[in-house]
Amino acid sequence: MQTGLPAYKTLASRLRASVARGRCAPGERVASEHELSRRHGLARVTVRKATELLVAEGLLERRPGKGLYVRDAKAAGVVKILVGNLAWEPSVRIVRGAQQAARERGYELQVCDAHGDAGADMESVARLAGNGAKGALIVALHTPAFYAAVARLKAENFPFVLVDTHYREEIGIPSVAADNYQGGFLAGTRIAKLGHARAAFVGDAGASTVADRLDGFRDGLAEHGVALPRAMVRDIVAPDPFADWGELVRAACGELLRGKDRPTAVFCSCDAVARFCCRFCAEKHLNVPGDISVVGFDDDPMAEWLTPGLATVRQPFAEMGATAMRLLAAQLAGADAPRGHHALPVEWVGRGSLAKPGRTAK
DSSP: OOSSSOHHHHHHHHHHHHHHTTSSOTTOEEEOHHHHHHHHTOOHHHHHHHHHHHHHHTSEEEETTTEEEEOOGGGSOEEEEEESOTTSHHHHHHHHHHHHHHHHTTOEEEEEEOTTOHHHHHHHHHHGGGSSOSEEEEEOOOSHHHHHHHHHHHHTTOOEEEESOOOOGGGTOOEEEEOHHHHHHHHHHHHHHTTOSSEEEEEOTTSHHHHHHHHHHHHHHHTTTOOOOGGGEEEOOOSSTTSOOHHHHHHHHHHHSSSTTOOSEEEESSHHHHHHHHHHHHHTTOOTTTTOEEEOSBOOGGGGGSSSOOBEEEOOHHHHHHHHHHHHHHHHTTOOOOOSEEEEOOEEEOOTTOOSTTOOOO
16 A cells, blocks of 8 residues: 555545445445455554544444444434533534534534523433433533532443543543643743733633643743742632623732732633623723733634733634544444543634733734
């Protein structure tokens, strides 16, 4: 196989083409790995890598003791995606990414929206194993009750993937999120490089994703000689993850921004917190970024419409949904799917809310 590609990718391409040309119809047996090894003169390990790739794509399925078969798209079945609140725009992007990946693999994706009711979301998780779905994608809530429900679901051997959380890898549950640590590091680096010697953080550090952002932020600042004292960290503890955090953010900002030693830059755990922070600054006649720079995280649609536009870190929400669906499809197809955490790259988005200390936005 002299194609310039690795041998396993060349074999995968040939098998893919064979299915596309109709030589192997849906539901038809392709071969065993032993037969493919003999037929193509390849080592079994090479054949296994090629077939695992096609199983993960949803093109083939492995039937124990029988061999490899072309997956019948109509028979793939129903999977669900549980979302706490579709009013949160990033959830819509996650769902759309998952829907596209599900269609490509022949799955019907049903969306379950809890409409901002954490109790209803918990009930949906508890009912998953008996609701007829083959598997599920679950957009995480960052609460002890949620993770307890997830642990019970795992004990029932129901296939699922967690989205937007950095779950404990030793538990063996696959999870997908943005590289939150790297995002925080980018924010810390940008703030420090502009000359801010006093920086602060506001957000819900109890969430695994936000804790990673805070760790990265602290390290990004330290890389350029700027410390983040504990007094400059305001951890918002919200009793209800779907509640209006406005007053909590106002209180945190009020504590941080009083006095002459206030920070010159604030990194917020998400764009929603950053908007509340900017609103508080406007009420107190503090100019952004002249008196204080504000940085968010997410890059939701409102970020660029603020005045000035919000500097932030863009999360790949659609790719998070698609990656989670690919991992779930691999589980359902019997592939040796990775069970750990999958961190996807983020992107810095510079806008007018971040500038050198004392410089107003243009």
